[in-house]
Amino acid sequence: MFAPLQNDCLLRALLRQPTEYTPVWLMRQAGRYLPEYNATRARAGSFMGLATDPGYATEVTLQPLERYALDAAILFSDILTVPDAMGLGLRFEAGEGPRFERPVRDEADVARLAVPDLxxxxxVFDAVTSIRRALQGRVPLIGFSGSPWTLACYMVEGRGSDDYRLVKTLMYRRPDLMHRILQVNADAVAAYLNAQIEAGAQAxxxxDSWGGVLADGAFQRFSLAYTRRVLQQLKRDQxxxxxxxxxxxxGGGQWLEEIxxxxxxxxxxxxTVHLGRARQRVDDRVALQGNLDPAVLFAEPQQIQTEAEAVLDSFGPPERPDGRWGGHVFNLGHGISQFTPPEHVQALVETVHRHSRTLRRERG
Structure with a gap:
């Protein structure tokens, strides 16, 4: 059904297998910093017009790969598609971001929640298949979802928040209702990701964008536990x-070992996490992804090169003295800014590939 994969460096790095260089992709790599994305979005008429049309979603997903030698494509979509499918009425206000017409605020709202009809x-699944075919095996395709807790934040607040007052009030006053929301979300996210895998997602x-706003203890109960519930239901292979x-x-660096x-x-x-110390803390039991500050991309190319090399140097040679292999996927520490100069991304990608190869040669 799909073309053979030509570049599997990302998948090998994620599984802590030997790679010739450190693979790189960027969160929000298909986005407003690219003029071609803005042109396509204008044709689509709106963000949702873009995200809900498999043809447009395919077009913008591939746009950064036409510019840069990235090692993965990531599905162009939004984390709020799942609660939208639950009937909360997602819309995007100009200059304000996403909003729900029917937020979840009381017992009756919670009682109505259910895993949506996929x-x-x-x-979304049609877009995954379309993108995978259009890639023709060039690089792997990453599917994604918001975490149960992050989705709950938007569902209760009704929009983005600075203080998370409404969702935290519900969490502390009625933890029973919050657990009910999170159970539904976890099962919905698991079904959603499994459907993406079946449609062609290769990772x-x-x-968990808002896990870091929780207190220690609350994070484990209301975020980590439900991410675990998702993972326990996911297909392991396809x-x-x-x-x-x-x-x-x-914002979850303090819980790295638990994650x-x-x-x-x-x-x-x-x-905010020191990558080398993070590697020591997890002892290469998992691969690490990250973690350049997105603001570095506003600097000049020479400074971008220096900062990217510092991240790679911090992780160190992937191969350990004991023969085990540590996986590293280079990425930003969060999504790329819409104000990023596109040519600066070129400098970053070239630096990651060049310097990571140099580190391996020195090791060899």
Whole structure:
């Protein structure tokens, strides 16, 4: 059904297998910093017009790969497709971001929640298949979802938040209701990611974007436990190939060991984490993904080169003295800014590939 994979460097790195260089992809790599993306979005008429049309989604997913020698494509979609399919009424306000018309605020709202009919998300799975075919085996395709906790934040707040007052109030006043929301979300996310895998995704990532806003203790009960519930339900392979899983908790560096103990293959870390010490903490039991500060891409190319080399140097040679291999996927510590000069991304990708090859030669 799909062309053979020509570049599997990302998949090998995620599974801590030998690679000739460090693979690189960027969170939000298909986005507003690219003029071609903005042109396609204008034709689509809106963000949702773009995201819900498999043709447009395929076009913008491939755009950064036409510019840069990236080692993966990531599905162009939004983390809020799942709660939208639950009937919450997602819309995007100009200058304000996503909003739900029917947020989840009380017992009756929670009682109505259920794992959605996946046919309501058919446009996502059709896009996955379309992208995978259009890639023609060039690089792997990553599917993704928001974590149960992150989805719950948007579902209760109704939009993005600075203080998470509504969702935290519900969590502390009525933990029973919060656990019910999270159970539904976890089962919905697992079904959603499994459907993406069946449609052609070769790796999957769970974005726990707001896990870091929780207190210690609350994180374990309300975020980590439900990410684990998702992972326990995910397909491990498809068509005889292992499907690696990545978990990323923004602001979760203090819980790195606990996140690494999940049934995931790789853990993403943000730019506040020292990558070398993170590797020591997990002892290469999982691969690591990250973790350049996205703001570095506003510097001049020479400075970008220096900072990228520092990240690679911090991780160190992937092969250990004991013969084990540590996996590293180079990425930003969060999504790329819409104001990033496109030519600066070129400098980053070239640096990662060149310097990581140099590190391996020196080791050899």
């Amino acid at each position: 046919e309501r998300l058919r446009y 999957v990532m769970i974005f 068509d005889g190939q292992v499907v690696p899983r990545i978990v990323f908790t923004k 690494a103990a999940l049934e995931a293959d790789a853990v993403g870390v943000d730019w």
